[in-house]
Amino acid sequence: MLNTLKLIVALVALAWSHAAFAEVRMSFHSFDGSVLFGRYPHAFVVLNGTLDDGTKVDENFGFTAKHTTTAILDGPVEHKIVSEDEKSIRSTNRHFTVTLSDAEYARIKREMIAWRNAPGKFYDLDRRNCVHFVGRMAQLAGLKVTYPASMLRRPKAWLNHVAKLNPQLGAKQL
Secondary structure: OHHHHHHHHHHHHHHHHHHHHOOEEEEEEEEOOEHHHOEOOEEEEEEEEEOOOOOEEEEEEEEEEOOOOHHHHOOOEOEEEEOOOHHHHHOOEEEEEEEEOHHHHHHHHHHHHHHHHOOOOOEEOOOEOHHHHHHHHHHHOOOOOOOOHHHOOOHHHHHHHHHHHOHHHOOOOO
């Protein structure tokens, strides 16, 4: 009987400790960019952690035009989801981080896939750019988001704005 009780306690402790370490964190990043050096300002999200079932998460997503040409100034163009390499991520601005439930993580993945697989020309510099994509990810994580017209092409300023809208984040202005 004592051995059975010890086994039950050990299993409960093991299950509890696994659940305590299971979490996915989503960080919101901006890249300042420079037209002169071929990389425009950009916003994206980084997801890291472990789901409740033990699955490791290490991924990042941003939304951009498939081809960087002057056509983006004239209206919708083809789009793509991009991922940054680890070195690039280290050189960006991390504005704030939120913890996601498994259900929120799943919704974020579905939304990313919907943006990635949207038919036709889905990227629009003023209506559906990286800021809008990251804003949608923030909304799915329960954050308040607005899109002031003056910030739609300024990801760093916009993420600072989102941080102000969500004081519970305790984020510093960058």
